Amino acid sequence: MSAFAVSPSLPIHGPCISRSTSSTFVQRATPLVRSAPAPARWRAVATSRGEATSLGFANAYDDDQMWDIDSGRMSKIVCTIGPKTCDLESIEKLAETGMDIVRLNMSHGTHEWHKGVIDNVRQINAAGGFNLGILLDTKGPEVRSGDVKAPIKVKRGQRFVWTIRKDLDNFDESTVDVSYDDFINDVHVGDTLLVDGGMCSFLCTEKTDTDVISECIDGGTLTSRRHLNVRGKSASLPAITDKDWEDIKFGMNNNVDFYALSFVKHEDDVARLKEFLVDNECKALVLSKIESADAIHRLPQILKVSDGAMVARGDLGAEIPIEDVPLVQDEIVYINRTLRKPTIVATHMLESMITYPTPTRAEVADITEAVRQGADATMLSGETANGSFPYKALSVMATVAKSVVSRDSAMSQNDLFSPMTTPPQDDEPKDTRMDLAYAASTLASRLNVAAILVFTRVGNYAKLVASTRPRCPIIALTPDSDLVRRLTLFWGVKPYELEFSDDPEETIARAIDLLLEKGHTSSGDNIVITSDMLVKDKNTVNTIQVRRVR
Ligand SMILES: Nc1ncnc2c1ncn2[C@@H]1O[C@H](COP(=O)(O)OP(=O)(O)O)[C@@H](O)[C@H]1O
């Protein structure tokens, strides 16, 4: 039995995806008891790739072994690529273990290094079988310590100097340079300096024109290029720095699919980047990283102009009280679900697995919480970039995310919808396609179909179907190979490139052949087909059909 298998006699409390107040999403009043087996479709999905999908953590993961555990998981996984995983073989292994999107962190590495990763990803995609998306995460107006020759151990009570001087050769063991000259103006005596969100902390006791002199409050080890935050303050750097613009142009030249814009403080920052991309005919999506105290005051405005968001809990936890981070996460996922936009929950999700081969139970609970909130994706950072167990960490994340879906679906078997279903809301602008998408989801649930097929040229309709959170995979078919990669971020969407014929019947036949080939359906299954474009004379006609696969 799986470590997560639910005993038939065990009372289970209903999934708590909805916020207890103010939420207009479907809400469950009473706890549910699982009294009968899950619908056949879901049992099949939950176990279709064999035992590797449901083994306990104690013995299931071998870091040298690949586990294809993608089947049945609805939320997506973003993996940061770093020195441990940048070669072709490692990226392929991550893809086979369940990575959907590659993250390039522009705070580290040269353009040449990142280009090497991009080339490897392209090679893997071209070889067939994968449609990995690429997310370029800007460095942003962040402040970091400089490079150190060797890790520096700092003890409580020790005097430590942060300097903007460049005469590195004259530094002693208690001095480190800082990447940003205005640091000296932003920090005041009495401020608390946090390294890597609080791994060590310092109290500013004195200042000169070039140095911030501090006393260590919590000791630790300082390595190269660490995050520096002043508790409760955002740096006064421009929202998109010169380096960011260079990196964004690099991303455009290399056709990356998503930009994660760091330290967004105002909706105008996002609008500026979006305008720049449009002017350059670039269709990449802009995700706002919510990590600065200033952004919290303007969340609805920022999320409204963005294509999606990342809850960047590392820096966020240094800029706002740490106990507020889970509430802000909940708020961001909630707002984005009402806006029908994607959210990535990031940082420290399996932090202990950078060093240890098994996660803490709290980390497992954290992933579960993000998936239950309805986040489209969860992210791994140091775990895959430079950790000791990158594939195990990814396996754990994929298994936990999948387990939540199959368990919650089993529990809500008597209901029409998945616990995360989001119907059209009264306060949403009226949009026929929204009602159509929801109707397709409803039909899919009632008939317990294998999949919903969505034919899409720009992706919007596929995103709407995904936002209703149906109980089965959404197979998005498009002739646009770039769109395929952009759709990788969306909850439950399996995107494929498909050449459309002028004859809709021929297009559908091609799609069903593809589904059979990829194992999403088999003969005798019902599928729902929906589109807002698939007609012979090129007029837009909204359609929903149910077909039996022959
Ligand atoms: N491109 C890269 N080159 C070198 N090291 C990297 C790279 N990307 C990530 N890393 C390493 O992995 C760690 C964790 O990744 P991440 O969380 O993205 O970084 P950070 O917290 O520094 O922004 C980094 O602190 C860094 O040591």
Ligand SMILES: C=C(OP(=O)(O)O)C(=O)O
């Ligand atoms: C994702 C984050 O950003 P970065 O890794 O760039 O610091 C974070 O701060 O949580």
